[in-house]
Amino acid sequence: MSFLAWIVKPIAYISLPVFALHTLAKASPVARYYVRVGLFLGTLGICSVWGVVCAIGMSLVGRRFDVFYVVARSFYFLCSRAVGIRLVLEGAEHLETRPAVLVGNHQSMLDILYLGRIFPRRASIMAKKELQWAPLLGQFMTLSGAVWVDRGNNARAVRSLAAAGEIMKARHSSLWLFPEGTRSMREHHDMLPFKKGAFHTAVQAGVPIVPVVCENYWRLYRKGVFESGTLRVKVLPPIPTTGLTTADVGALAVRVHDLMVEALREISVPPPSTSEASAEVKPSASSSPDPQQRTERVDPVSASVAASLPAEPARQSQPGAEPEPSSAAAPGSRAESRASTNTSEELVSPSHSSRIEGSENGTETEEDDGMVLVGRPK
Template identity: 45%
Template structure:
């Protein structure tokens, strides 16, 4: 029994030790040690949340509320990370929280790093499921939780099975009013500037097939909080902006390209604007394509 206690106590002791070292070591060494402490803490908090998620999903499915599984686990992860690392995401624009109540819908977000899992924890509305690569299905606890909580698993190497997964998701959205969250860039950008990778079309095909609106969720560039390339981490609150829903009513597959461009342009404009709201700007001029008055918008959002 003692070995189990030692095993459980080792990670917290290591984290405390690393955080102490980060206070006394010089510059670069302190930065790397702080990053290591954050990484280990995040893995532990995610594991705890996934284990909770397995049991929560079983209980919620038993009582007929399986669609809430990912939402309740997201909130647990949000608070665990806030109390242990001091980092969180916050919807800052007026009307953003109201837009998140739209359902069913396809929610789209820009994908910067592994920290976006916490962004989901902070913004995830009720009755929402994520998409994930099929290989995660077999991961202990995390895969079990995701399987039990209606995750849409995608086999990116097989177009036939990927299309079947989206067909099933579209049907679930219509019949159970379940949202689906997708990162349309398909991979993390690790961007240090307000920029987006090219979008993939799957999310837009899904929204049109289900005839549900798209809700763009734009996360401010947070390289000043977490920079994976440079191994830097600093606690902080990261701004999130939820744009108005984009209707897909009456659209067909022929409209996918135009819909994708419209959505990406709106998200990129807001991403650049968020960088100015934060006071950084990153050398990018404010966009003028939205038709909104730039200075009044900045005043309103500050």
């Protein structure tokens, strides 16, 4: 009897809180959010400890660079069941490219879940040097062969990236980076402009770039929302860098960005607000007069007013020439012709440019590649 009690009591002590949390999560979306965030972070903590154990053991048997692979799969196995999110992978064969620079879109801390699903063998993570001293996480990453980048200023960042390429070639391993540099979670399917660090590393090392795109999961996870569901992850074919130089890095970054945004829109579920927004736009468009008609009604008046004013010598127009468009309308017309990827760049350009300008003072530089591992969603 005592033997049965020794087995049953621990099971009862564990199952009761689990059952209570499960019931609470089903009853309230708010409770579900906090329960699942707690499960996610708790699983991350457990796997960090497991990672230290794996790093020590696998280093002794000569498999140090497979530690991230083992720990990533362990995390996905546990966390996907805990939070109810399953990932479907497409293009897994491209992950066998080695050595390579792997780049992925960075939406929030939940990205670690798709990393757990796709992280290949003999691959490491490039991360900012500050994470090296994080409890458990820093020790695990150091033992697992993470490549640390000093982001103090442009000169140190470039030297770190060049060294990272040499390390990657010497190990015959791959590196994972988030080229956006920070989280970009939003409802519409777009990405922030890429920093150039990942592409400098790939070009200097002469290795291909393998883009990885995770579906926009705004519908499942954002501040106050954490639902279960299925997400798609697509690995694009490797992009060679043979023959490219530093002068080609900017164009390469834009090319990879465009390919990844296209794939993101292809695999992501259209946001619900899209149809609603179009439905709201149509009535207003039908009720308002055509822009050309409005221009035709205004132009005669504008012409008569302009005729009554003295002409400026420096800006006299030739007979029969069309009126010059106003300066206030020019920015709007340019904005309407920009692609959505450029729109996202406009939204983030103030902070982006300030970070680049302040790079000499210790902030992020254009060559940096950030990696936010944990944190609350925006």
